[in-house]
Amino acid sequence: MQVARCFRFALIALGIGSVFPALAGEAQSKTFGWIEEAIIEPEAITVKAKLDTGAKTSSMDAKELETFKKDGEDWVRFMVELKDANTGEVSNSPVERRVVRRIKVRGAGGQESRPVVMMKICIGNEVYDEQFSLKNRGKMNYPVLIGRRTLEHLGAVDVSQTFTTKPKCKL
Structure with a gap:
């Protein structure tokens, strides 16, 4: 603000x-707040997204990640695990995307290669077509991290706020 x-x-x-x-x-x-509700399109999967100024590329929790070839190109198939905020019920949604590139991520555990895919994500009243690296992030509180490449299109982040706007996108 x-x-x-x-x-x-x-x-x-x-x-x-x-x-x-x-x-x-x-x-x-x-x-926007440092945590916002977002919708992954076209699957219409609602997720909690952490707006992370420390990450360059956005990231998504991907369970059962497997790579495969489709029309001679690299693709990935994975599950997005969701927890309903009202009931606490957990469900899985399958997603498939073409791999656009791979990135090397360095952390305390060493270095690893992750696939990057294009995802449409609704935040506020806009749909953004952005790159997301995929990794099974365990039982993380926020299955989606929105990195600086996406944040530059969103606007300001008020770290004292959460869930400031509901996603309302028209496709």
Whole structure:
């Protein structure tokens, strides 16, 4: 929120806010919490997403990850495990995507290669076609991490807020 106000103030101070009032207000209207509800399309899978400024590429929890060839290209098949916020019931949804690239991820456990796929994800009232690395992340609280490559399209993140907007996208 503070960043959005500073951005708006800077636009007005430069005189841009008076010439482009919609641009000055746009930064203020696109502020998200550090955790948001999102929908993976076209499967219509609702997930909790953590907006993670420490990650460059977005990431998704992928259970039973298997690679296969389709029309001579590398593809992956995996399950997205969901826990209903109201009932606590767990369900699995199957997903298949073409692998667009592989990335090397370094962590405390060493280095590993992960497949990256394109996913459509609805956050707020926009659908974003973004890259997601896939990894079985165990029983993580947030099955989806939204990295900086996606965050640059979203807007500001207010770390004191969660679930600020419901996803409402039209496909």
